[in-house]
Amino acid sequence: MTINNKFLSVLAITLLLSACGSNSTNEETEKAAIADSAMKKELTDSNAKQEVIELAATSINAEKLTEHKIKDEFSSWQRGRVQFLNLEGGFYGIITDSGKKVLPMNMAKEFAQNGAIVRFKGRVKNVMTIQQWGTPLTITEIELIKPGNKINDADM
DSSP: OOHHHHHHHHHHHHHHHHHTTOOOOHHHHHHHHHHHHHHHHHHHHHHHHHHHHHHHHHHHHHHHHHHHHHHHHTSSOEEEEEEEEOSTTOEEEEEETTSOEEEESSOOGGGOOBTOEEEEEEEEOOOOOSSOOSEEEEEEEEEEEEOOBOOOGGGO
């Protein structure tokens, strides 16, 4: 039986006994009142648990929404500067005009120019990298706006 059904059953029995003019004793009335208050407390506790569950569900949905927003953030054209970083063996990253750090996972060699200005689109890649720098991104489109300096392998 659900909590609501139990509550309604106790309430119906209490009403029937009082309507029939039965000769219930004070003890029976007290028992009915105690049962009634216990049902109300149980219903209140159940509602509190439901509110906690809804709050937790809301937090999870907010996290998913934030993750979705990050993934969509790079689906439109972004502009940034390619930068060679001499960390972990050296790699190229892109710092967008808004200051976000992007770690391109598949940037073509002709765009690997320190200081180059590029325009790009991409999809966030949910991976961990040894560079531990920026948001890993699979580039879907890229254009060179202003060339930069090419880094020699000896400089790495």
